[in-house]
Amino acid sequence: MDATGTSPISAGAQLRPAAYLSRIGVTDVAADPANLVVAIATAQHRRIPFENLGIHLGTPVEVDPRVIVDRLVDGRRGGICYELNGLLLLALRALGIDAHVVGARVESAAGLGPPLGHMAVLAQVGAEQWL
Numbered sequence: 001m002d003a004t005g006t007s008p009i010s011a012g013a014q015l016r017p018a019a020y021l022s023r024i025g026v027t028d029v030a031a032d033p034a035n036l037v038v039a040i041a042t043a044q045h046r047r048i049p050f051e052n053l054g055i056h057l058g059t060p061v062e063v064d065p066r067v068i069v070d071r072l073v074d075g076r077r078g079g080i081c082y083e084l085n086g087l088l089l090l091a092l093r094a095l096g097i098d099a100h101v102v103g104a105r106v107e108s109a110a111g112l113g114p115p116l117g118h119m120a121v122l123a124q125v126g127a128e129q130w131l
Contacts, residue, residue: 051078
């Protein structure tokens with residue numbers, strides 16, 4: 001959040017829901033909201049790959065919503081968690097789902113990664129929460 005309380009992921013977002021849904025192969029968004037969250041998250045995970053080549057090449061990760069949409073939807077590329085989950089956040093919000101960013105850290109055989117080294121999305125549908 002910035003000083004105004006606005007999440008940088010939602011500020012100025014230019015997601016076109018039809019283009020996003022086409023990118024992830026979802027044609028029916030008439031499902032109840034809980035099923036829609038699962039369908040969108042599953043489809044995005046299957047169609048937009050994790051891609052960290054830019055990090056290894058020293059390319060900065062851009063989290064501006066316009067850059068994320070341009071890269072992952074229009075450019076048909078993959079991304080890291082900040083990009084992938086940023087896109088998921090934009091999509092869920094565009095479809096009327098209450099969704100928020102949560103900071104996280106990755107646990108692996110090597111131990112815990114850095115604090116806030118990962119980003120996830122928490123979606124609220126009625127009394128249910130989906131991570």
